[in-house]
Amino acid sequence: MDYAIFIQPAISIVVAIISGVWSYLASRANNKTEIEKQAKEHAHAVEKLEKEFQYQLSTLKQQHSLEIEKLKQSHELRLQELEKVSSLDAEKDKALKLNEFAFKALTGEVDLDKALAVNDKVNAYNRKQSLQEQFIQKTSKKS
Secondary structure (H helix, E strand, O other): OOOHHHHHHHHHHHHHHHHHHHHHHHHHHHHHHHHHHHHHHHHHHHHHHHHHHHHHHHHHHHHHHHHHHHHHHHHHHHHHHHHHHHHHHHHHHHHHHHHHHHHHHHHOOOOHHHHHHHHHHHHHHHHHHHHHHHHHHHHHHHO
16 A cells, blocks of 8 residues: 555644644743733833822822811911900900999999909909910910
8 A cells, every 4th residue: 555645644734733833832922921011011000000099199188288277277367366356345345344333433332342352353263264264275276
């Protein structure tokens, strides 16, 4: 029998199989490098997004702290203004009461000695209240 007829196609098939295996291995290696390349690009994109997020977060925190500081300052100014108005009203009331007291003392409606004793007690109480307010203000500024 003549095996030459089968040898030529067998050699061609073996060469084709070897070529196919080499082609498969080459494409697999190429795919592996392509996957690694895409993974690196993805990692870089994720890192870039994280940095951008951190920057935006820090910017928002700064803006928020500035807004809070502005609000705090405006509230402190308003509080100072109210305290000033309150102290002016208190001084005005005190002057009016003093004038009324002087008038009553001159007309004899009020006993001057008793009024001065009551006045001393009121002044002592007011001093105590003032010291308590100062203490509260000092402790509230510390916290």
